[in-house]
Amino acid sequence: MTTQTQAINPMDELLQKENAVNIPKVGELVKGTVISISKNEIYLDLDGITTGIIRGREIYDESEEFSNLKKGDQAAATVIGLDNENGYMELSFREAGHKKAWDNLEKLYKEGEIVESKVIDANKGGLMIKLGNVIGFLPVSQLTIEHYPRIEGGDKNKILGHLKSFVNQVLKTKIIDVDEKDEKLIVSEKAAWDDKQKKVISKYKVGDKVKGKVTGVVDFGAFVEFGDNLEGLVHISELAWQRIDDPRDVIKVGDVVDAEIIDIENTKISLSIKKLKTDPWVEVTKKYKVGQKVKGKVLKVNPFGAFVELDQDIHGLVHISELSDKKINNLDNVVQADKEYEFVILTIDANNHRLGLSLKAADEKPKKEEKEDKKKDDKEDKKEEKKEKTVDEKDDKKTSDDKAAKDEKSEDKPAEDKKTSEKEDKEAKK
Numbered sequence: 001m002t003t004q005t006q007a008i009n010p011m012d013e014l015l016q017k018e019n020a021v022n023i024p025k026v027g028e029l030v031k032g033t034v035i036s037i038s039k040n041e042i043y044l045d046l047d048g049i050t051t052g053i054i055r056g057r058e059i060y061d062e063s064e065e066f067s068n069l070k071k072g073d074q075a076a077a078t079v080i081g082l083d084n085e086n087g088y089m090e091l092s093f094r095e096a097g098h099k100k101a102w103d104n105l106e107k108l109y110k111e112g113e114i115v116e117s118k119v120i121d122a123n124k125g126g127l128m129i130k131l132g133n134v135i136g137f138l139p140v141s142q143l144t145i146e147h148y149p150r151i152e153g154g155d156k157n158k159i160l161g162h163l164k165s166f167v168n169q170v171l172k173t174k175i176i177d178v179d180e181k182d183e184k185l186i187v188s189e190k191a192a193w194d195d196k197q198k199k200v201i202s203k204y205k206v207g208d209k210v211k212g213k214v215t216g217v218v219d220f221g222a223f224v225e226f227g228d229n230l231e232g233l234v235h236i237s238e239l240a241w242q243r244i245d246d247p248r249d250v251i252k253v254g255d256v257v258d259a260e261i262i263d264i265e266n267t268k269i270s271l272s273i274k275k276l277k278t279d280p281w282v283e284v285t286k287k288y289k290v291g292q293k294v295k296g297k298v299l300k301v302n303p304f305g306a307f308v309e310l311d312q313d314i315h316g317l318v319h320i321s322e323l324s325d326k327k328i329n330n331l332d333n334v335v336q337a338d339k340e341y342e343f344v345i346l347t348i349d350a351n352n353h354r355l356g357l358s359l360k361a362a363d364e365k366p367k368k369e370e371k372e373d374k375k376k377d378d379k380e381d382k383k384e385e386k387k388e389k390t391v392d393e394k395d396d397k398k399t400s401d402d403k404a405a406k407d408e409k410s411e412d413k414p415a416e417d418k419k420t421s422e423k424e425d426k427e428a429k430k
Contacts, residue, residue, distance in 0.1 A: 023049070024079045024089075029096055031076045034069055044075060044091065051088050052077060058092035060133070101134050102180035109175040114192045117173040122163035124156055129173070129187060136185030138173060144193045145223055145231050147171075150216050194267040200228045201269065206261050209276070214255040222251050224259060224271055232269035234259060240274050241281065241353070243307060243315045245300055280313035281350045288314070288355070292345045293362055298335050306335050308343065308357055316355035318343065323359050335359065 024030045024046075032044030032052055042059060044052040054077055069075060078099075081090030108115055117129035117138065126139040140149065140163065149162040174195065177186035204210075204227070212226030221235040234257075236247050244250055251257070251273075263270035288294065288310070296308035296316065305319045323334045335341060347356035 023082070026079050026082065028079050029076055030079055030089075030091070031074060034071050034073045034075055037069060037071055042069065042075075042093075043088075044077065046089065052079075052091040053084070053086075053088040054091045054093050058090075058094045060094045060097070097133070099180075101132055102178070105131070105134060105175060105178045105185060106180070109178045112174065112195070114172055114174055114195065115187070116170050117187050118170050119166045119168065122160065122167060124160050124163075127163060127166055127171075129171070131173075131175075131185065131187065134185055136187050138171070138187050138189060142176070142186075142188035142190050144189050146215070147189065150218050197230060197267040200230055201264060201267060203227075204230075204261055204264065204269075206264060208261045209258065210261065210271070211256065211258050212271075214251055214253050214257060217247050217251060217253055219247070222247055224257060226259075230269060232259070232261070232271040234271045234273055238262070238270075238272035238274055241277065241279055242309075242313050243299075281353045284314060284350050284355070285348060287311075288345055288348060290345050290348060294343055294345060294357075295340055296343055296357065297340045298337050301331050301335060301337055303331075306331070308341075310355070314355065316343070316345070316357045318357045318359055322346065322357065322361070325360055 030044075030046055030052065032046040034042060035045045035051070036043040040055055040059070042054045044054070046052050058080070075093070076096055077091035077093055078095035079089060080092045080095060084090050115131060117131050117136065119127045119138075120130050120135075121128035126137055126142070129136050129138050140159070143149075147166070149159045151158045151162065171189050172192045173187035173189050174191040175185070176188045176191055177184060179185075210224075210226040210232075212224040212232070214222050215225045215231065216223040219236075221233055222239065223231055223233055225231045234251075236244055239247055240250055257273055258276050259271040259273050260275045261269060262272045262275065294310055296310045299307045299309050299315065303320075305317055305323065308316045308318055310316055318335070320328060320331070323331070328334055341359060342362040343357040343359055344361035345355065346358050346361070347354070349355070
């Protein structure tokens with residue numbers, strides 16, 4: 001009599017053995033030897049217990065540990081299925097690699113290690129990077145001064161174009177935030193650069209003189225590279241002693257300049273160019289005096305007045321109240337930029353580099369002279385009028401005396417006529 005034997009699954013047979021080892025559970029990590037490898041499938045011998053298979057998307061390894069496997073290599077994988085349609089244990093490098101990759105990132109973050117990040121894309125907020133096989137982000141604010149987009153006017157399209165130029169470049173970065181649960185990885189190029197700078201900066205101190213090359217000019221100042229690839233900022237107020245509206249008017253990229261270190265804060269270095277130049281305000285009172293009438297060119301007109309250049313080094317301010325005695329509705333109707341006017345110096349404050357000017361005071365002086373001239377003319381007119389009056393009075397008196405004499409003569413005439421008449425009568429009678 002023939003007894004039909006039911007086929008037993010290899011896994012079930014293994015479990016039935018008395019000396020059976022503990023079979024891995026789903027989610028556990030197992031180790032094995034590569035016995036076969038192809039583009040889409042990798043087979044592992046799990047210590048003779050069974051065979052595991054990694055296929056499809058499960059081959060992708062974020063940790064890159066098993067990126068270059070070959071037959072005979074040892075590999076670890078995560079169990080995702082105990083028994084597939086062919087009786088193989090389903091394994092995943094992706095699961096194992098993900099966990100290992102993020103554990104490694106966490107370690108690098110805690111230890112503050114500098115890592116290389118490859119830029120794979122860019123958006124207006126920063127750069128998409130790849131660290132190992134993990135995708136992360138490098139915000140634009142975390143770029144070094146050298147790579148930061150210094151775009152005039154802040155044009156977003158130009159900023160994006162600048163950021164796109166970094167695609168496929170490898171940047172030295174430092175992990176500043178990592179979260180496996182949210183799969184968030186943030187890196188900073190600036191933080192990595194700061195670590196490098198700290199060692200070099202320790203060689204310098206406030207007051208040191210340095211020579212460097214201008215690497216960038218922005219609205220608030222200029223960046224100067226010096227020493228061992230250090231970079232410092234010369235603020236607009238430290239470029240020159242005179243007032244500057246646009247740094248580009250006095251400095252440009254490529255200029256070689258001498259500067260003095262005026263502040264070191266962590267890895268930020270502040271420089272001054274003007275400190276190495278003589279302060280023209282020290283002897284300003286030898287050149288200008290309060291009450292002096294001067295000519296000056298209007299540099300800029302603001303709602304509160306106008307800035308005036310008296311010479312290359314000395315600039316002054318005309319407050320709106322000193323522009324005109326009349327109400328001003330539009331400053332451009334009174335003064336205009338790049339035009340020259342006459343002013344009177346009202347105040348000089350050499351310590352604070354301030355000089356007050358007045359436009360209306362310069363206009364008032366001629367008016368005063370006109371007034372004095374008018375008074376003088378009026379006085380002369382009165383004198384002449386008085387003289388003419390005296391002459392007229394004399395003429396009137398003479399006329400009056402002549403008339404009186406004539407009248408007196410007229411009164412004597414009838415008596416004379418009478419005598420003549422009597423004489424004539426006597427002669428007639430004879």
